[in-house]
Amino acid sequence: MKVMKMKVLDSKIKGSVKISGSKNSSLPIIAASLVSSVKTTLYNVPNISDINNLLKIINKAGCDTSFKNNKLVINNRLNDCELLFDEVKKIRASYYLMSVFIALFGKVTIYYPGGCSLGSRPIDYHLEGFKAAGCVVSEDGNVIKINASKLKPFIYKMERKSLGATVNLIILASKIHGRSVIKNASTEPEIDDLIDFINKGYSKVYRKGSDIIVIGNTNIKDKIKHKVIPDRIECFTYMCIGLTSDKLKIKNINPNHLTLPIYYFKEANANIKVYKNSIVVKRSKLKSITGCSGDYPSLSTDQMPLLYPFFSRVDGISVFTEGIFENRFNVCDELKRKGACINVEKNKVIINGCSDMKSNQLYPKDLRAAASLLIECIIDQKSQLHNLYYLERGYDNIYKKLKKIGLKFELE
Ligand code: EPU
Numbered sequence: 519m520k521v522m523k524m525k526v527l528d529s530k531i532k533g534s535v536k537i538s539g540s541k542n543s544s545l546p547i548i549a550a551s552l553v554s555s556v557k558t559t560l561y562n563v564p565n566i567s568d569i570n571n572l573l574k575i576i577n578k579a580g581c582d583t584s585f586k587n588n589k590l591v592i593n594n595r596l597n598d599c600e601l602l603f604d605e606v607k608k609i610r611a612s613y614y615l616m617s618v619f620i621a622l623f624g625k626v627t628i629y630y631p632g633g634c635s636l637g638s639r640p641i642d643y644h645l646e647g648f649k650a651a652g653c654v655v656s657e658d659g660n661v662i663k664i665n666a667s668k669l670k671p672f673i674y675k676m677e678r679k680s681l682g683a684t685v686n687l688i689i690l691a692s693k694i695h696g697r698s699v700i701k702n703a704s705t706e707p708e709i710d711d712l713i714d715f716i717n718k719g720y721s722k723v724y725r726k727g728s729d730i731i732v733i734g735n736t737n738i739k740d741k742i743k744h745k746v747i748p749d750r751i752e753c754f755t756y757m758c759i760g761l762t763s764d765k766l767k768i769k770n771i772n773p774n775h776l777t778l779p780i781y782y783f784k785e786a787n788a789n790i791k792v793y794k795n796s797i798v799v800k801r802s803k804l805k806s807i808t809g810c811s812g813d814y815p816s817l818s819t820d821q822m823p824l825l826y827p828f829f830s831r832v833d834g835i836s837v838f839t840e841g842i843f844e845n846r847f848n849v850c851d852e853l854k855r856k857g858a859c860i861n862v863e864k865n866k867v868i869i870n871g872c873s874d875m876k877s878n879q880l881y882p883k884d885l886r887a888a889a890s891l892l893i894e895c896i897i898d899q900k901s902q903l904h905n906l907y908y909l910e911r912g913y914d915n916i917y918k919k920l921k922k923i924g925l926k927f928e929l930e
Contacts, residue, residue: 521929524903526895528926531763535923536770537753538564538914539588539746543711546685547746548572549614550712551592552581553621553693554720554742560590561745564752564914567907571605575612578603588914601628602661608632609911610682613641616664617686620653621693625665634884634908637845643683647674651690651698671696679704679729679813685712691733692721703731706814707775711747718742750775752913753797754821755889759923760799761788761828762896766923769796778817782809782825786832806834806871812841820886823849827894830858832871840865849887852880853894856901877901885912896925 539562548569551558563569565588573583573590580597583590601619606612610633619626633639645655645662650672654665671694676683684704691698703709705728713723713731719742723733753771757779760766773780773792780797783790786807789800806829811819819842829836830853840846847862854860856878859870877900882888888908895903903909906929909916917929 521906522904523930524892524895524906525928525930526899526902526925527928529762529896529899530924531759531896532765533923534767534769535756535919537748537756537768538562540564540708540711540749541566541568541751541912542681542706542749543708543746544569545572545611546614546689546708546712547715547744548576548590548592549611549618549685550689550692550716551719551742552576552594552596552615552618553689554594556594556719556739556741558592558594558719558742558744560592561588561743562748563588563590563746564749566910566912566914568609568611568911571609572611575601575603575605575615578605579615596622598623601626603629606631607660610634610639613644613682614685614689616644616648616662617689620648620664620666620669621690624667624669625663627661627663630660630662634886634911636843636884639843641682643676643680644686647672647676647683647687647700648690650674651694669694671698673699673701675701676703678702681706681708684709684731688712688716688723688731688733692716692723697732697734700731700733701729703729704813705729707747707750707772715742715744718744747775748772749914750779751818751820751886754779754818755824755893755913757783757790757797757799758824758828758893759896761802761804762893763799763801763923765798765800767796767798771795771797773797778815779821782807782817804828804832806832806836808837810839810841816841819843819846823886823890824893826850826853826858826860826867826869826890827897829869829871830860830875831873831897834871836869836871838867838869840867846884846886848883849890852878852882852887852891856880856894856898879904881905882908884908889913
């Protein structure tokens with residue numbers, strides 16, 4: 519059943535929730551598996567619409583996959599075809615197929631990627647990096663064409679850190695004979711997961727310092743097995759939900775990936791205890807804070823909007839500076855319609871906590887806005903959440919997990 523709207527009936531959140539594998543790790547690793555010539559088995563892959571859309575695209579391109587109980591088996595056999603399928607326009611991660619096709623066939627024709635609308639999301643670093651590797655790039659309306667008659671090892675310094683461009687350039691470099699270097703590369707743990715995966719399989723990749731990545735090849739195995747790391751954004755989402763709970767234990771996580779978010783929780787007076795592979799959060803009387811999203815290990819741009827519903831109600835002024843995307847503020851408009859005193863000035867979200875917010879129909883316009891407004895609906899049970907397909911892009915088993923921890927709701 520395709521559901522569009524959620525109405526929360528009652529919330530007595532407590533118990534425990536298991537965190538699934540990372541979306542932003544699984545997507546690059548699925549792409550990277552396609553350039554190896556061996557069967558790949560991935561564990562802990564979240565069953566979410568972004569993953570299913572990527573699988574649809576690679577299935578249409580001739581690759582056989584089976585995906586059950588978070589185990590994904592990829593029997594890689596891609597056909598040389600044009601990637602002009604509708605699913606390409608639906609997700610951001612379809613652009614990882616650029617490096618895959620260039621590596622395998624020396625060329626690619628592909629639609630511009632889709633993904634959440636967060637302001638302009640250029641892909642110039644990807645294309646500049648490909649050019650450094652010997653590719654010729656042309657763009658025609660919504661279609662990108664790349665040709666590489668002869669690929670060569672490259673050194674490329676990104677103007678600013680980009681997760682997506684780092685992924686694309688690692689995948690391409692891992693199939694070029696010789697040593698390539700990416701400077702000012704992304705420091706996110708999802709990149710380390712990709713590096714681990716490639717090292718298990720077909721190439722040698724390592725970090726030199728925190729933001730230089732060196733790629734050489736070859737290291738061919740006959741099959742690859744890999745377990746994807748836990749999703750730190752999903753974990754943070756349940757940490758926030760835990761702030762409304764008697765006691766919520768969040769399991770199967772790596773707290774080392776959440777150092778700054780945990781710091782902000784403590785700074786805000788949150789009742790939080792951190793263990794080796796779990797975190798326990800309880801209902802808390804928060805105090806206002808100042809926060810900022812940025813490159814890892816900073817608070818992630820995906821995590822920050824999840825805090826706004828709480829600080830809309832906390833006495834005093836809280837200020838959050840968005841350090842990555844130019845326009846990730848649609849959740850603020852929705853909270854403002856509810857009466858929150860929340861204003862956006864350039865890249866700063868300024869919130870003056872108040873106690874008289876109204877209930878409303880809430881319409882998120884991206885994945886993390888949907889998670890943020892889900893939290894708003896847990897706090898204020900008279901509001902209703904629409905556009906649930908955004909939530910389904912990135913949260914594995916979301917309805918089942920919410921029910922298990924005591925949220926009662928109806929879906930329409
Ligand atoms: N940028 C450029 N040129 C480029 C590439 C990036 O100017 O060629 C800029 C972007 O506009 C942005 C910054 O660099 O200002 C960083 O963007 P990045 O490339 O790191 O983001 P992304 O790879 O497009 C991924 C995740 C996002 C997550 C960001 C930041 C996937 C599929 N998407 O996007 O995830 O917010 O990294 O960590 O991995 C989400 O999960 O909700 C989500 C949007």
